[in-house]
Amino acid sequence: MQPFSYEKVTNEHEAIERARLGNATFVAGGTTLVDLMKLNVEVPAALVDINALPLNQIEDQSDGSIRIGALVRNGDLAQDSRIQSRYRVLSQAILAGASAQLRNMATTGGNLMQRTRCYYFRDPVYPCNKRQPGAGCAAMDGYNRIHAVLGVSDKCIATHPSDMAVALVALDASVHIRGANGERAVPITEFHLLPGDTPHRETVVRPGELITYVTLPSGPFGAHSAYVKLRDRASYEFALASAAVALQVEGTTVRSARVALGGVATKPWRALQAEQVLTGSTANTAAFRNAADAALTGAVSRRYNAYKIELAKRAIVRALTDALMD
Amino acid sequence: MSTAVGGSISRKDGWVKVTGRAPYAADHPIAGVAHAVAIQSTIANGRITAIATSLAENAPGVLAVIHHGNAPKLYRPENDFMSATKPGEARVVFEDDRVHYSGQYVAIIVAETLEQARYAAELVKISYAVEDPLIETDAALDSAYLPDEFFGEKLTTKRGDPDGALSGAAVTHEASYTTPIEHHNPMEPSASIAVWNGDELTLYETTQWVAGARKTVAQTLGIAEEKIHIVSPFIGGGFGCKGFVWPHSVLSAIAAKKVNRPVKLNLTRKHMFSACGHRSETKQHVRLGAERNGRLVAIDHDTVVQTSTVEEFVEACGNTSRFLYSCPNVRVRHRAVRVNVATPTPMRAPGENPGLFALESALDELAYKLNMDPVELRIVNHADVNEHTRKPWSSKYLKECYRMAAEHFEWARRALQPESMRDGNVLVGWGMATATYPGIRSPGAAKVRLLQDGSVDVISATQDMGGGTYTTMAQIAADVMGVAIERIRTVLGDSLLPPAPVSGGSMTTASILPAIRKAAQDALSKLRQLAATMPASPFTNRPHDDIVAEGGRVFPKGADPSSGLAYEDVLKRTNQSEIEGEGYTGPGPERDKFAFQSFGAHFVEVKVDPEIATVQVSRVVSAFDVGRIVNPKTARSQGYSGVIMGIGMALMEHTVYDSRDGSIVTSNLADYAIPVNADAHSIDILFVDKPDPFIDSDGLGARGVGEITVTGVAPAIANAVYHATGRRIRDLPITPDKLL
Numbered sequence A: 001m002q003p004f005s006y007e008k009v010t011n012e013h014e015a016i017e018r019a020r021l022g023n024a025t026f027v028a029g030g031t032t033l034v035d036l037m038k039l040n041v042e043v044p045a046a047l048v049d050i051n052a053l054p055l056n057q058i059e060d061q062s063d064g065s066i067r068i069g070a071l072v073r074n075g076d077l078a079q080d081s082r083i084q085s086r087y088r089v090l091s092q093a094i095l096a097g098a099s100a101q102l103r104n105m106a107t108t109g110g111n112l113m114q115r116t117r118c119y120y121f122r123d124p125v126y127p128c129n130k131r132q133p134g135a136g137c138a139a140m141d142g143y144n145r146i147h148a149v150l151g152v153s154d155k156c157i158a159t160h161p162s163d164m165a166v167a168l169v170a171l172d173a174s175v176h177i178r179g180a181n182g183e184r185a186v187p188i189t190e191f192h193l194l195p196g197d198t199p200h201r202e203t204v205v206r207p208g209e210l211i212t213y214v215t216l217p218s219g220p221f222g223a224h225s226a227y228v229k230l231r232d233r234a235s236y237e238f239a240l241a242s243a244a245v246a247l248q249v250e251g252t253t254v255r256s257a258r259v260a261l262g263g264v265a266t267k268p269w270r271a272l273q274a275e276q277v278l279t280g281s282t283a284n285t286a287a288f289r290n291a292a293d294a295a296l297t298g299a300v301s302r303r304y305n306a307y308k309i310e311l312a313k314r315a316i317v318r319a320l321t322d323a324l325m326d
Numbered sequence B: 001m002s003t004a005v006g007g008s009i010s011r012k013d014g015w016v017k018v019t020g021r022a023p024y025a026a027d028h029p030i031a032g033v034a035h036a037v038a039i040q041s042t043i044a045n046g047r048i049t050a051i052a053t054s055l056a057e058n059a060p061g062v063l064a065v066i067h068h069g070n071a072p073k074l075y076r077p078e079n080d081f082m083s084a085t086k087p088g089e090a091r092v093v094f095e096d097d098r099v100h101y102s103g104q105y106v107a108i109i110v111a112e113t114l115e116q117a118r119y120a121a122e123l124v125k126i127s128y129a130v131e132d133p134l135i136e137t138d139a140a141l142d143s144a145y146l147p148d149e150f151f152g153e154k155l156t157t158k159r160g161d162p163d164g165a166l167s168g169a170a171v172t173h174e175a176s177y178t179t180p181i182e183h184h185n186p187m188e189p190s191a192s193i194a195v196w197n198g199d200e201l202t203l204y205e206t207t208q209w210v211a212g213a214r215k216t217v218a219q220t221l222g223i224a225e226e227k228i229h230i231v232s233p234f235i236g237g238g239f240g241c242k243g244f245v246w247p248h249s250v251l252s253a254i255a256a257k258k259v260n261r262p263v264k265l266n267l268t269r270k271h272m273f274s275a276c277g278h279r280s281e282t283k284q285h286v287r288l289g290a291e292r293n294g295r296l297v298a299i300d301h302d303t304v305v306q307t308s309t310v311e312e313f314v315e316a317c318g319n320t321s322r323f324l325y326s327c328p329n330v331r332v333r334h335r336a337v338r339v340n341v342a343t344p345t346p347m348r349a350p351g352e353n354p355g356l357f358a359l360e361s362a363l364d365e366l367a368y369k370l371n372m373d374p375v376e377l378r379i380v381n382h383a384d385v386n387e388h389t390r391k392p393w394s395s396k397y398l399k400e401c402y403r404m405a406a407e408h409f410e411w412a413r414r415a416l417q418p419e420s421m422r423d424g425n426v427l428v429g430w431g432m433a434t435a436t437y438p439g440i441r442s443p444g445a446a447k448v449r450l451l452q453d454g455s456v457d458v459i460s461a462t463q464d465m466g467g468g469t470y471t472t473m474a475q476i477a478a479d480v481m482g483v484a485i486e487r488i489r490t491v492l493g494d495s496l497l498p499p500a501p502v503s504g505g506s507m508t509t510a511s512i513l514p515a516i517r518k519a520a521q522d523a524l525s526k527l528r529q530l531a532a533t534m535p536a537s538p539f540t541n542r543p544h545d546d547i548v549a550e551g552g553r554v555f556p557k558g559a560d561p562s563s564g565l566a567y568e569d570v571l572k573r574t575n576q577s578e579i580e581g582e583g584y585t586g587p588g589p590e591r592d593k594f595a596f597q598s599f600g601a602h603f604v605e606v607k608v609d610p611e612i613a614t615v616q617v618s619r620v621v622s623a624f625d626v627g628r629i630v631n632p633k634t635a636r637s638q639g640y641s642g643v644i645m646g647i648g649m650a651l652m653e654h655t656v657y658d659s660r661d662g663s664i665v666t667s668n669l670a671d672y673a674i675p676v677n678a679d680a681h682s683i684d685i686l687f688v689d690k691p692d693p694f695i696d697s698d699g700l701g702a703r704g705v706g707e708i709t710v711t712g713v714a715p716a717i718a719n720a721v722y723h724a725t726g727r728r729i730r731d732l733p734i735t736p737d738k739l740l
């Protein structure tokens, strides 16, 4: 761990001003950042503590959407009655992640920004393009059982580990980002970047920019939604594969569908092909399986993670089945 | 009269533990302590060519940087378990520039604060001449060798003609079974605080063997054993990784000497993955031959394990197969390969646990071939004597274990065919396996001290790893002394106390409790003698054997206890501050006559959701024959912990090494999964509770309960998974990818 300075800010303007100074990093719950600082993976010169910013509310908006402050704790978000009734898949996804203690610290903004659990990323002894552009990728021919099969590049195959973000993708959320030049809203599907040749660039957030809110549009997907997470133990474990789905069904016909995947892709993954297969089809296991196959077309596996292709399909089928019965 | 022994008494140390007042090794408040951080090698094979320390030495607060180039001379200890000189590895730390495995200690930093030491550790630059490491068993098979013995037991044995019997057998089964490297992962990482006072050293440790630590560290440092004092009152779990002496206990000592003040070295979780042992990977090949009626005619159990290049430790998987069932033709062989991986060490039921995964899985497979209930198959092959040593069992209630557990589990409702039981869309599987572990006993000593306030100290240099020794020691003292258990203090975990064996091999109860009984009897005898000397008392002119000391009172034989005096009044009126009894016992000729062995059985229900490849261990019923149960409550907890550890072994635990460079990629508790509460469901622990008539001469009859509980759990689960799904998984752990 390297020495660093620490400062607590009380308003957004101050936060952004401070963060513009060299190599400063926001700290919210600290559950990702401090961990990585101890491992020397993150080496900020300055920590700007944003926990005192007034961004900890969940608010109904006049257009029927819901606005979630970036500092709302994951635990509070999951337990919110509006989220539980109107966006159940989000509540389920959050509660499937980490532990109660971590969820009570982790924030909405921090969760979106969390880094991969790739073993080699977390150990500076190994070459890692994400940690050190151009260094190479130790996972490619290493132990890659937990790595991604979708959205991979020859530079990086690390998964994005978030559960929450997968539900946000299914719910068409947008992320509000504020910088020195004002605020913008980015659709969640465009928020995270594919690794491509630049795996060190993970999101559209530029240095010094602050996530202020996440908004959830009102939508027809409250009724039928589900999150299914498959993993090596029953709790407190990252996903090997997960699926967040939402269905709008009329009679037995799927009017529209949302399918998003976690644990198998380099970013929280929207499976548009699966949604297309589902739309207009009869809601049954055969259609769900077709959708699952479509979702994983183009998947690329390495030595230890081929099983994820089938596992992800199983997660999708189960989630769709659960959503239908919901 | 016995009331405390056999009672479900809550842990005496529970209160100080849950209120955070129990000092674990790193918690002892030592004035002026400096902090050490150990640096581990990042290569698995090669030499250190240079260590650049000047940046670190000039960093704030740094007091010393120690490595092989400037370390004091250290000596290899005898390395003999029987004489309590057992290091984890024969090579002493900083012996030379060689690197044998990734994670080997290569330097240590001492600084004013922990943060300064950590920071400086990152500034040390170490250069290596790297050689290709040998990491995987398969890659090393060519150089496999036949180790001779493991703790006095031959590792290759044969009786009868297994090959001949196999070729003539009506039914045979043959398969390979593998278990991965597993780590103990106790809650409390190892730690050591060294305090020198002149040439005398006090080490605050977390050790399963204070006597072993004292002698082994003394020999390593080249000083007299009497100069070292080991203090280890509380242990946050050990499971074997705190049994032998590992380098950190020496590192803190040489660091403290060098900086001339106390030094604390607290290992991180990452250190724990290469600095104090693990369970070796095992590759086992089992061949079984049987008659149509299920009678075994041949067992061949062939094992390959790993050991390191700096020590020989062999996971003796096959040795149980020599006697668990009746069988005329048995061959057991162990081969070892030396790899560039840190040294394996005992981990809860070393040998028995992975060995039973193979044997008990194989037996299950044979049962299906015979179309026979797996319990029936085991009963048909019940071993009435130990056919390996040809000794009768001291006592054996294995059939009773099968019966008790099966009944409680309602095994009779089981359908024989796999994939035949369901709960909605979920497949239900029922499996079982036998559990076993030897009934070991070692010499041990104890003192019992009666104080003037009527309270009692019970004292021995044994250890409590969390299993309940604080409580069981007090229980037997309470019964013999006739003093309420609340008035008894247990003192242990200190090398100045009467010597006791390692808290390993499930031997503590059988070794220490008889010594305490003797010590308490000795204290009472001294009390009676004292009473006999009292003038103007109810005892005047009575010989001491005409006086009774019982239930807290001293009184003339035949008289009403109320006519006598309370223990404390005898002490007060004779102006004695205390009376101290001593006891020393050990195993005797009974060991030549009998085979001492504990047995048990696990019955397991799993629910497998085949579509999503998920296994839930929904119900476990386990029954054990471990002699007398001294404390059902703490014994049951050992049962729960063994079963839950077995769930971990069956479903998730495995340490992953990157075969390219030999480092561990899962060296933390997020990437190395152990069971959480959500993985443990209904667990019922039953005991036969019949005293072993021969294990001690004092009528206690308790064999240990620590290790047996984990044996057999993993195969019972794998057998249940097969019964649920028709899928036989022979390679642990049974993770979702293997069930797709």
Ligand SMILES: Cc1cc2nc3c(=O)[nH]c(=O)nc-3n(C[C@H](O)[C@H](O)[C@H](O)COP(=O)(O)OP(=O)(O)OC[C@H]3O[C@@H](n4cnc5c(N)ncnc54)[C@H](O)[C@@H]3O)c2cc1C
Pocket: A025, A026, A027, A028, A029, A030, A031, A032, A033, A034, A035, A050, A070, A071, A074, A096, A097, A098, A099, A102, A105, A106, A107, A108, A109, A110, A111, A112, A113, A114, A161, A162, A163, A164, A205, A209, A210, A211, A212, A236, A237, A238, A239, B670
């Ligand atoms: C053992 C363990 C298990 C876990 N298991 C799971 C799991 O199963 N599923 C899962 O989804 N997650 C899991 N997590 C991850 C956890 O959800 C994240 O660590 C958490 O959400 C991060 O939030 P935080 O507020 O603590 O972020 P911090 O650590 O404070 O910050 C993380 C990053 O986000 C940046 N940041 C934070 N807030 C803002 C903001 N408002 N604007 C711009 N940048 C910001 C920080 O600069 C930093 O780079 C686990 C974590 C641990 C340690």
Ligand code: SF4
Pocket: A116, A118, A119, A120, A121, A127, A128, A129, A130, A131, A136, A137, A138, A139, A140, A155, A156, A157, A158, A199
């Ligand atoms: S997969 Fe990505 S994060 Fe992991 S080592 Fe390769 S480049 Fe680094």
